[in-house]
Amino acid sequence: MTDFLNALLSGAGFGALYGLVALGLVVIFKSTGILNFSGGALMAVGGVVAAGLGAQGFWIAAGIAVVAVAGVGAVANLTVMRPLLGRGLFPGVMVTIGLTSVIEGSSGILFGRQPRFLADPIGVPTFQLPFGTSMSSTLAVAFGLSAAATALLAVAFRRTSVGLQLRAAAVRPEVAAMFGANPGRIFTYAWAVAGGLAALAGALLASLTVADISIAAFALRAFAAMIVGGVDSLGGAFLGGILVGVTELLAGTYLGDDFRLPSTMVVLMVFLMVRPQGLFGTPEVVRP
Amino acid sequence: MRQQFLSVRDLDVAYASGAHALRGVSIEVGAGERVGIVGANGAGKTTVARAVTGLSSAFRATVRHGRISLAGKDMTRWPAWRVLGAGVVTIPEGRGVISNMTVEDNLRLVLAAMPRSRRPAVAEAYAMYPVLGERRRSMAGLLSGGEQQMLAVARALLARPRLIVADELSLGLAPRIVTEILDGLAARAADEGTAVLMIEQAVVMSLRFVDRAYVLDQGTVVAQGTSDELRQAGDTTARYLGVADLSRSEELL
Amino acid sequence: MTQSTSLAPPLARPRAAGRRTVLAALAVAIIAVLPLVVSPYWTTVATNAALAFAIAAPLNLLTGNAGQFSLGNAAFLVVGAYTGAYVTFTFDLELPIAMLAAAAAGALVGLIVGLPSLRLRGAYLLMSTLAAHYILVFAALKFQTSQFGAAGAIFPPLRIAGVDLSGERSMYFVIAVFAALIGLIIANIMRSGHGRALEAVKARDVAAAACGISVARAKLWVWSLTSAMIAAAGVLQAYYLGSASVEYYTLNLAITYVAMILVGGLGSLGGSLLGACFVTLVPVGVNHLSDAYGGEGGGILAYPHELQTVIYGLIIIAFVLLKPDGLIGLVRSATDRVVRVRQGR
């Protein structure tokens, strides 16, 4: 019973991290139709940058990493992503894969290869909870931040000008352009948001484990989170992340650690076959 | 002679599919003037509207040659958002209402592109068409055709345009509603000196509203003149428009 | 997929068949003579390129011609390698039989991985191949632990009919012959009615509902066939590497082959060859640079691995943005120019 509850709690925490990355994937896919494979690299480089500034404490280090990687996202859009609009799936996937390579290689050259560590966001390492359960404080913070980021982003999409234009561009790009949305500009915001969210996840992961460019692979679960939640739903990305994280931890607890990643991929496959629009997505938002 | 506002010279546009939609079209619209483009299906009217509003590339069309200028400034290859910034707004064919966004969000979309200091209040649109205010929170796709067209008109006017390009405004609407919308448009346009480029198949109705018109056929301008001149032109023009006799035709209105 | 890969040359080519025979003869001659004239190092490079081609070419048929974007190819390699290993170790069979068994397993697994393509398309289909990759590699891991131990399958030196073929040069010939065979099969498919069926799959891959029986059959057929070829190549690859262990079969490996067909040219057999050579040569080139200039404190050249990663990424980006029809596009426009000049403008 305690194992089960612990798996739920940690799963929700890890899931919130996947949700953060998935949120960025959704923002980009929804508005530009590009399936972004560089979410993991953005996340990892965020972790590396934050850990490099570890002496400043978690929050300042994470804040700087978020801003820096948001900048990386914005630059990526302005340079290589913008010419791809409307060119379909393959070019977008390949360029984001190329981007992943460039980011990972540059991170090694700029920051070295040694793994780094980052302090916990708050002083207590774990929270003791009822029924003998406990939760890592970093995972609890991750959960809170991810929920907050989802809510904030949802409000921004409703209220702000860029949010409104991004929503319009997602469904009727030509109408959005007709009424003044500058795709180059609004998609730069989308990429910056995706970069910042990924970097936040990276900083949290760095304080949970180590910061090293190889943590990029963690973000593969974000694809599962994105599909489970529904590719065009922000809240779906968050909840999808939780579902994937909980599945992963339950599989890890009861089947063995090597079942963790495969179990998330089974969830992904099951959703694709049974409910491709995910829990909260609109059917047929897929672009060819 | 009015001051020139929009000037299209020798415009040649082809779609990626191969359709050569416009062949050397020239059109002028003076400041505050109401000008029509009429022509049969597939004549190229919508293609002109797209080219003028910077939307060619969005529809995989390219301007092969020719020049579009606004108050003397070349804007042939401007993107749509820049054209809008220069004061040209469109009421697109099919209305261009985003059906899964609320009425209010549809209206706010056009405000989003304007500097905060110059943004009018959404309430202006509701004052013009009260029905929009009543249904501000419902999805725009749930409005009736006429209400959607009102939304498209109100949205265009919120942009404080100097030129409105209206494409098939009358399509699918009851004559009374068309008259209502056109009267509203005319009043506002007159107040603010807004020019209107009105693209229509409903020739007689269109000629009533505009000062001058161009007749487009298979991508070229085959006739032009004031509304009266075109009404008198008789057979030749009427044939291009698929109307038996222009001066007596009762179609639509 | 938006790349248009028009196969029709802008100018008529008389005696095209004759020229093709000459080219083929030339290719055979080059392949046969190569290891005799170059150093063992370059023989190794050539072996790697030939192996890469044998994997990239079927993938190109699937992705470039039939429009099925897949990241499943590393998984098919491991399916092949482990089927081959199992057959070899358990029944003591020779390489050709092991490869046939691997192809059969690959065909079956490819059919299953291809099934979602009847319902899904675009990003969703790609995600399903991603999931399939991890699930298959995990299954391979379990198989590896139970059959071969934690280190994976160790392959013995290659012998066929009692002849030792494990030397670098003989390995080269075995792999080159296999690659040529794959190339021949694919060239024939592309020229036959099957090729047209594949283009139909690509063109009509609009919605599941619109997907008629014949398109569905062609789809599954191409998934199955290409997976069989990749799995067979997986056996050779494992023999060549000396062992097969799941750590080798990563998503990045799968991506490498996609990068090859992108760089070479989607939907073109010649493109697969050029792409395989090019992508194989990138690390070779960078290592040379770094050996030559990267000594003490040689700046970024002190990081050959990272530099390779960056360059590899830049190459992918550059080809998508600047040369979407790949190296074969460059070759085509160059030969067209030559032909035009020879015909007097």
Ligand SMILES: Nc1ncnc2c1ncn2[C@@H]1O[C@H](COP(=O)(O)OP(=O)(O)OP(=O)(O)O)[C@@H](O)[C@H]1O
């Ligand atoms: N998006 C497009 N892609 C390819 N060809 C197009 C496209 N839009 C229009 N065309 C072609 O361009 C030509 C002109 O079309 P256009 O839409 O401008 O005509 P129109 O005068 O507006 O007709 P209608 O009165 O029916 O709206 C037609 O031959 C049409 O088939």
Ligand SMILES: [Mg+2]
């Ligand atoms: Mg039209």
